[in-house]
Each structure stands twice: as structure tokens, then as C-alpha cells.
Amino acid sequence: MHSQIVYLDNNATTRPAPEVVAAVIRTLETDWSNPSSAHGLGQAVARTVAASRAQVARLIGVRAERVVFTSGATEANEAVLRHHAKLGATLITSTAEHPAVAAYYFQHTPQLIRTVPLDKSGRWQLDALEKVLNSISGPKLIAFAWANGETGVLQDLAAIKNAAERYGAACLVDASQAVGRVAFEADSAAYLTFSGHKLHGPKGVGVLVQPEAGPQVEIAVGGGQESGWRGGTLNVPGIVGLGIACELRKRNLNSAITVMARLRDRFENQVMSAISDVSVNGADAQRVPNTSNLTVPGVEGMALVARLEARGILCSQVSACSSGQPEPSRTLLAMGLSRDDAYASLRIAVAIDTPEGDVEFAAQAIVDEALFLREMMGGLV
Secondary structure, rough: OOOEEEEOOOOOOOOOOOOHHHHHHHHHHHOOOOOOOOOOOHHHHHHHHHHHHHHHHHHHHOOOHHEEEEEEHHHHHHHHHHHHHOOOEEEEEEEOOOOOHHHHHHHHHHHHHHEOOOOOOOOOOOOHHHHHHHHOOOOOOEEEEEEEOOEEEEHHHHHHHHHHHOOOOOOEOOOOEEEOEEEOOOOOOEEEEEEHHHHHOOOOOOOEEEEOOOOOOOOEEOOOOOHHHHHOOOOOOHHHHHHHHHHHHHHHHHHHHHHHHHHHHHHHHHHHHOOOOOEOOOOOOEEOEEEEEOOOOOOOOOHHHHHHHHEEOOOEEEOOOEEEEEEEEHHHHHHHHHHHHOEEEEEEEOOOOOOOOHHHHHHHHHHHHHHHHHHEEEEEE
16 A cells, blocks of 8 residues: 555655654753743743754764754854855865855855866765865865765765864864764764754754864854854744654664664665666765655656656756756756756655555566657657
8 A cells, every 4th residue: 555645755854743743842841931931931941942052962962052943954064154155165065966055155255166077976076176175275165065966975084074173174074964974973064954854853943063173153142042153033933843853763763774774774675676777866875864865767757756746746846947957857967968968857755654555565666667768759669
């Protein structure tokens, strides 16, 4: 059996866990006081926020004092980028990052951007990174998404951070698609960001982990909240929900990784056994366990996604749109795919709450619809 709506777009957002929903509602009802107030009611809420901060810190292996609550990874990334741009730092990023990882530089200081190409597996070319780092004098900032949101490919975090250390570069790691899907401890010298809604938490809340050493960044001037790093009254319901989401994943991280990998592998095997020329983009690299990006030659990806949605299956074609005109994925093009193959791709992303029957139903539907579209378009059969 499968669900009425088969949701396989978990890299866009995840369904909040029932425990998270309950905690947010409870907080709205009972912990509505301002945590900055000196009276007892406010201080009780402040202790609740502190407990949530500790829950987040435990999941990612840092001291709680390093955790700054934000509205999400985009805000946190922007603060780090803005800080280093004002220092005149050169930004080193890849040719296919999420806009949030480099947008401030592209809008304000594009002359300070240097890019590193991807290899065919979707990973940074480390020899090219070395050459870029060696060619730059003055301050430097390396910024990248640890897990690519389109392919699930994980960058070589240790190698990139090692290169940053050797050349004296600051390092910004957007871990939005990796937290809760990979076991790790945050590096003491790097900035790390993520968003709660990728982890079965609420939308509108996220985290900036400040480095132990190196410049700590100010996000917003205000009333001194968040140790002065981000002013403004705290989003207590969101923070509590994020804390619960992190606590839940900390308890079951290994089993969650196993469950998601099994679902993803079952999906890929089912599709590839039925259509021999389907390829998995990034399959030869280490990936997060929940993401699969398929290229189905001879099939227009947007048409396939639309037909799947008509059957109640929600996934992504992974294309950007400009003035209503679809463009192929920059990530897939950077990995060496042709425009036709990039157009013929789609992404599915499972979660721990994805029923196995949904995966089997979606895989068969993709096979059926892809073969139908090939026949209709006079392509491969």
C-alpha cells in the first residue's frame, strides 16, 4: 500500500515530527513570555531556550555557547559572507553551489569571487582548490554546501578544511542537507549553518555555529540577544521545535541513516532494473543516504515530474527558472552532463517517515511514465 500523496521532496522540506508539532503548540500556549524578561515567567522561558540550545549542540558535537539561533541557514550564511566581504576577503566557492552559499558576494563584490570546478562525481576538484588558494594573497573564505541538495553528493569536508587551514582561509560549511543524515562533529575552526525544516523541525529557525577560533560574526544589531550576535526577540516556539527535532535525531541517528539508505537503494535498484540506461548522478561518490538524482535519457524531466504529480507523487526536476523559462541544473552541467541529459533528470529525496510502499509505488510509476513519454516522443524504448 502507498499513501494518497507520495511525498519524495524531502530536500526541499520535511514534515515536522509529531513531537515537534506538539512542542511548538505547547510552547505557544505556556512558554509565551519573553525570555529576555527579568521576571520569573521570562526566566523560565530562558531556561527552556537554553535546554533547546543544548539539544542542538549535542547533535552536532559543539559547546552550546557556539550555537546562535537564526531564521535559517540563508540568514546565517549571509552574515558570514557579509562579514568577510567587508574584510576584503576573496570568496572561494564552486561553480554550482546553492545561491545562499555565495549570493552576498555575487550581488555586492563579484570581483572577489574565485570558483573551483566539480569533477564528474560532483565533488570539488581539490587540485584546483589548491591552485586557487595558492594564487590569492590576503584574507580568504571558502564557502560550500557539504551535501549537495540536488545529488546528495558529500564534499570531502576533511580535505577542504585541511586546505583552508594550511592557507589561512576561513571556512563556511552549509550543512543543511547533511545534519541528521551524516554522523559528524562540527569543526572548531569553521562556521557551520543549517535550517530546522530540513530535519523535521519548524520552518523559520536555523543555526549558525560560530568557530572556536577566528572571527565570530554579528548577524543583526539589536537588544543584545544571542550574546549580542543576533538582536531581536527570540523565536521561542521555533527554537523549542528545533531542539526537539535535534534530540530525536541524536537518539536514532544510526538507525535513521540505515532506514533512509535502504529506501533510496531500493528505489534506485527498482528503476534501474526496469530501464537499463538510467544513471544515478553522483553514484560513485559518497552521498547522503536519502537522495537520488536520476537521468532518464530521452525523457523530458519536467513532463515526467508533471505526470508523476498527476498520480500523487511529489518530487523535483531540479531546474532553476528564469522569466518562466526552465534552465538545466547548474550542478549537473558542472558534473559534465549535456543539457539534454540535465533536462532528463529528476530528484527524489526520502525521509525516515517515508513508507516503503510509497517508494515502491513511485519507482514503478517512474518506470511506467518514462517508458510512456519515450514512446510518445519517439525516443528510446
